[in-house]
Amino acid sequence: xxxxxRLYHERPKNHLVRLSLLAMIALIAGTWIFGNFVETENTxxxxxxxxxxxxxxxxxxxxxxxxxxxxxxxxxxxIDEKGWEAMSTTLAISVAAIVLAGIWGTLLALPAAxxxxxxxxxxxxxxxxxxxxxxxxxVLIFLRAIPEYVWAFLLLALLGPTAWPAVLAxxxxxxxxxxxxxxEVIEDxxxxxxxxxxxxxxxxxxxxxxxxxxxxxxxxxxxxFYRWETCVRxxxxxxMLGIVSLGFWxxxxxxxxxxxxxxxxxLLGAFIVMIGDVVSTLVRAYVRRAS
Amino acid sequence: xxxxxxxxxxxxxSVVFDSVTxxxxxxxxxxxxxxxxxxxxxxxxxxxxxxxxxAMTWPTNGNISIDGKNLSxxxxxxxxxxxxxxxxxHQQLSLVPNLRVIQNVVIGRLGHRSLIGSxxxxxxxxxxITEQVxxxxxxVGIPEKIYERTDRLSGGQQQRVAIARALFQDPNILLAxxxxxxxxxxxxxxxxxxxxxxxxxxxxxxxxxxxxxxxxRAFFPRMVAMRNGRIxxxxxxxxxxxYEIEKVFSLVDDSLASPxxxxxxxxxxxxxx
Numbered sequence: 142x143x144x145x146x147r148l149y150h151e152r153p154k155n156h157l158v159r160l161s162l163l164a165m166i167a168l169i170a171g172t173w174i175f176g177n178f179v180e181t182e183n184t185x186x187x188x189x190x191x192x193x194x195x196x197x198x199x200x201x202x203x204x205x206x207x208x209x210x211x212x213x214x215x216x217x218x219x220i221d222e223k224g225w226e227a228m229s230t231t232l233a234i235s236v237a238a239i240v241l242a243g244i245w246g247t248l249l250a251l252p253a254a255x256x257x258x259x260x261x262x263x264x265x266x267x268x269x270x271x272x273x274x275x276x277x278x279x280v281l282i283f284l285r286a287i288p289e290y291v292w293a294f295l296l297l298a299l300l301g302p303t304a305w306p307a308v309l310a311x312x313x314x315x316x317x318x319x320x321x322x323x324x325e326v327i328e329d330x331x332x333x334x335x336x337x338x339x340x341x342x343x344x345x346x347x348x349x350x351x352x353x354x355x356x357x358x359x360x361x362x363x364x365x366f367y368r369w370e371t372c373v374r375x376x377x378x379x380x381m382l383g384i385v386s387l388g389f390w391x392x393x394x395x396x397x398x399x400x401x402x403x404x405x406x407x408l409l410g411a412f413i414v415m416i417g418d419v420v421s422t423l424v425r426a427y428v429r430r431a432s
Numbered sequence: 433x434x435x436x437x438x439x440x441x442x443x444x445x446s447v448v449f450d451s452v453t454x455x456x457x458x459x460x461x462x463x464x465x466x467x468x469x470x471x472x473x474x475x476x477x478x479x480x481x482x483x484x485x486x487a488m489t490w491p492t493n494g495n496i497s498i499d500g501k502n503l504s505x506x507x508x509x510x511x512x513x514x515x516x517x518x519x520x521x522h523q524q525l526s527l528v529p530n531l532r533v534i535q536n537v538v539i540g541r542l543g544h545r546s547l548i549g550s551x552x553x554x555x556x557x558x559x560x561i562t563e564q565v566x567x568x569x570x571x572v573g574i575p576e577k578i579y580e581r582t583d584r585l586s587g588g589q590q591q592r593v594a595i596a597r598a599l600f601q602d603p604n605i606l607l608a609x610x611x612x613x614x615x616x617x618x619x620x621x622x623x624x625x626x627x628x629x630x631x632x633x634x635x636x637x638x639x640x641x642x643x644x645x646x647x648x649r650a651f652f653p654r655m656v657a658m659r660n661g662r663i664x665x666x667x668x669x670x671x672x673x674x675y676e677i678e679k680v681f682s683l684v685d686d687s688l689a690s691p692x693x694x695x696x697x698x699x700x701x702x703x704x705x
Contacts, residue, residue, distance in 0.1 A: 262488065337526035340488050341601055342516040342543025347550050351539050352528045359530070432530055 196400040219405055223390050228413050231386040234304050235372035238311030243365045245312065246319030253277040253324035257345055261335040284317025293379050307379040307386065315368050326360045327353055359432030366421040373417035377410045437499045438464040438604030438637035440485060445494035447480050454480040456661040462637055467628060469648035470641040472658035472680055478641035482607045486518045487511060516543040519598030521608035525590050529583035533593050536582050537565045540600035568596045571630055588619040595627060605637040613643060624651050645677060
């Protein structure tokens with residue numbers, strides 16, 4: 142039993158995890174003590190909330206009892222007027238963006254993967270290839286370091302208020318993310334599989350085609366669909382810059398103080414994000430099963 | 433098919449990895465068409481020796497020649513040609529799991545083909561290629577699996593696909609690194625017999641590293657034993673004395689912890705060390 146106690150005391154401990162836990166607890170306690178969160182001076186707050194909630198109700202229904210037929214006709218008018226167009230534009234932007242991001246990201250992932258550039262051998266990589274890996278990785282970092290909102294802002298000035306600034310902004314930012322993730326997937330592929338192809342005289346591109354692509358594709362598809370999900374959400378937000386996706390109409394309704402319309406459009410936005418979520422989950426589950 | 437080259441000459445080869453000596457001045461000559469078993473404990477240097485033969489590991493010292501041509505003096509293209517002539521069956525399966533058997537076999541000939549040509553062979557193989565793959569699969573005994581997904585096959589069947597791939601390469605030399613370490617004893621014997629027969633009928637040089645001494649004795653006329661990076665004997669199997677065999681597998685003078693000999697002889701002693 143003494144042995145057991147000694148082994149218990151000598152067991153390997155992860156100090157980083159323990160310290161981070163302590164730091165986290167201290168941080169939470171600190172914010173409660175020193176932060177100014179719990180303030181209740183403003184007595185109008187409740188009234189404000191009540192007024193706001195009332196304004197979220199469809200306009201024809203404000204200050205009267207709820208009537209489903211009125212609500213439905215109001216919403217279908219709104220959907221006919223701008224809802225369909227806004228939703229389909231948002232979806233179209235996200236799909237175009239993820240297709241471009243997928244292509245660019247994968248193309249950049251190949252030179253960024255160290256096992257490909259090293260030719261799948263254990264030999265030390267040549268200087269030229271080290272430079273190629275470094276440069277590609279820098280490009281990838283740069284692409285994802287700039288948020289899609291900022292990309293869109295810059296491109297809007299360049300291309301004018303069409304859907305393209307949103308598409309390109311999402312594509313650029315996401316190709317940085319997809320490129321990095323894909324490069325990592327490729328580097329994690331079983332080394333012997335790829336190395337054995339070098340040992341029979343196959344070129345880098347042949348190995349990419351015959352072994353890297355089939356082995357990595359299922360996982361890359363998982364990333365594409367995950368990023369597509371976020372693209373749908375971001376395409377909505379980017380509308381606030383003046384690109385006619387859902388965000389534009391939300392902004393527009395807000396500017397005209399039509400809170401009921403704004404709220405309805407936000408719900409539509411949530412709806413297509415949820416659709417995107419469900420589609421992406423189904424596709425990813427299918428890809429996982431098939432691979 | 434008659435013998436078509438495939439002399440392998442290893443001269444004074446040493447390999448040092450980060451101050452660990454994996455091979456220590458090893459010399460070995462294998463004639464075209466010969467069948468050699470390479471035996472020894474894990475860590476004896478068998479895998480390193482096989483890897484130097486197709487220049488996947490470069491020797492720190494010494495030379496390796498194939499049909500009289502020194503590997504280290506070859507340019508990239510010549511090296512590629514040399515590698516194409518050496519089939520290699522690995523210990524860990526080196527097949528792409530989610531491709532079909534036919535595609536995995538076709539991969540064996542990538543080195544012979546252009547990028548476009550190999551893409552066509554992989555995706556839309558011609559009737560001729562398909563028939564060639566079918567013939568090779570017939571010779572390893574699993575022709576009916578040609579369109580099966582590779583990861584649906586058993587370990588033994590996958591090992592046969594790996595052999596088929598190496599044969600499809602049309603090599604002069606077939607090297608195999610512990611090809612049966614993950615296969616049950618009965619199948620191990622069948623697999624080794626298969627490789628041996630195919631190589632004999634095609635005139636290929638065969639060098640197989642094995643843990644299992646009984647297999648080596650039963651199928652190979654010549655046995656090369658290694659220990660601590662050196663060759664401790666190289667002689668015809670029928671002249672072997674039991675004390676010499678004990679020298680290979682005895683655990684004295686060996687820092688590696690290994691299971692007793694009996695575990696290796698039943699063919700299950702796959703990995704230790």
